[in-house]
Amino acid sequence: MVKACYDKNGLKKGAWSEDEDTKLRTYIQRYGHWNWGLLPKFAGVSRCGKSCRLRWMNYLRPNMKHGNFSKEEDDLVIDLHNKLGNKFVQITFYVKTFTYMHICTADLEKKLVYYWARSHPLKIWLNPLFASIENIFWVRHCICIHVTYKGEFSSEAFLIDICSFMGRWSRIAAKLPGRSDNEIKNRWNTHLKKRVQGDQSGSTSLGPDHDQANPKANLVKETYGSSNITAPTLDDETAGDFWTEPFLPDDDIFVPSGNYLLSPFNFEFNDYFNCQSSCHDVMTTDEFLWSTLDTYVEDNME
DNA sequence: AAAAAATGCAACCGCCATTGT
DNA sequence: GACAATGGCGGTTGCATTTTT
Numbered sequence: 001m002v003k004a005c006y007d008k009n010g011l012k013k014g015a016w017s018e019d020e021d022t023k024l025r026t027y028i029q030r031y032g033h034w035n036w037g038l039l040p041k042f043a044g045v046s047r048c049g050k051s052c053r054l055r056w057m058n059y060l061r062p063n064m065k066h067g068n069f070s071k072e073e074d075d076l077v078i079d080l081h082n083k084l085g086n087k088f089v090q091i092t093f094y095v096k097t098f099t100y101m102h103i104c105t106a107d108l109e110k111k112l113v114y115y116w117a118r119s120h121p122l123k124i125w126l127n128p129l130f131a132s133i134e135n136i137f138w139v140r141h142c143i144c145i146h147v148t149y150k151g152e153f154s155s156e157a158f159l160i161d162i163c164s165f166m167g168r169w170s171r172i173a174a175k176l177p178g179r180s181d182n183e184i185k186n187r188w189n190t191h192l193k194k195r196v197q198g199d200q201s202g203s204t205s206l207g208p209d210h211d212q213a214n215p216k217a218n219l220v221k222e223t224y225g226s227s228n229i230t231a232p233t234l235d236d237e238t239a240g241d242f243w244t245e246p247f248l249p250d251d252d253i254f255v256p257s258g259n260y261l262l263s264p265f266n267f268e269f270n271d272y273f274n275c276q277s278s279c280h281d282v283m284t285t286d287e288f289l290w291s292t293l294d295t296y297v298e299d300n301m302e
Numbered sequence: 303a304a305a306a307a308a309t310g311c312a313a314c315c316g317c318c319a320t321t322g323t
Numbered sequence: 324g325a326c327a328a329t330g331g332c333g334g335t336t337g338c339a340t341t342t343t344t
Contacts, residue, residue, distance in 0.1 A: 186311055
């Protein structure tokens with residue numbers, strides 16, 4: 001029997017009872033979770049909002065799986081953990097906030113882009129003599145930046161995946177339906193970490209350039225590989241200026257033409273720099289980009 | 303059978319990001 | 324820009340359960 005304990009505000013802590021679960025589940029299914037801070041009071045649960053949120057997200061949500069992980073799930077967690085080992089905070093494209101505030105046409109888009117960019121300042125490395133930003137807008141969880149190259153009459157669209165900024169466990173959980181980030185984290189810490197360490201003992205899976213003290217540097221290496229592209233850094237003093245150097249490699253291997261789907265943090269992007277020819281098709285899926293845009297328009301236009 | 307140790311996992315805590323004013 | 328409220332994440336803890344001695 002779990003002993004009930006209470007915090008200084010008289011709110012219950014510790015394991016949830018069936019009665020509490022029922023109250024919380026019933027309330028959220030009927031009214032949704034509009035405000036976690038106020039919800040417990042309305043749901044009749046003597047818990048803090050954070051505790052309610054955690055209980056819902058990790059246990060009470062519909063379609064949550066419980067119990068043992070299948071081998072496929074374990075393998076997927078290991079694989080994704082290997083790829084997403086460090087939380088991705090590397091920003092590849094930068095745009096100075098005010099620069100595009102007037103470019104956005106719809107107020108909603110402006111607001112969304114503004115709030116996102118305030119915390120994740122973007123900067124695109126463009127030379128105004130050669131290119132200009134045509135439009136910036138919101139497409140589901142992505143920001144789409146449409147650039148036109150002057151003189152060449154060509155343009156391309158950069159689609160930046162905001163999910164790239166989610167935490168590691170959340171990103172893994174997104175690939176495992178029915179599993180919460182907390183559950184996956186526990187699974188990793190209690191089982192999979194040992195399994196992986198056992199597999200790796202005596203051999204290192206990290207590259208010779210891997211710098212254990214500097215994961216960010218590794219990420220840059222992994223992202224840009226051995227190409228001549230200069231990875232912009234958040235610490236760069238010049239990063240405050242919009243009109244900086246063009247985001248182009250020193251050689252002519254990577255010359256943008258046509259419309260590219262560039263999601264700087266997904267695996268296709270990384271692979272692209274490592275094996276440009278074989279991944280070219282993935283990168284030039286115009287159809288995907290424009291069908292996504294069509295969906296966005298359908299969803300948001302009268 | 304009982305005690306000790308190990309394990310697993312739900313829940314908590316603190317920090318930081320996000321959003322509103 | 325400053326501040327406050329809220330939300331989300333990662334690391335950790337505490338306790339129930341299982342395994343070992």
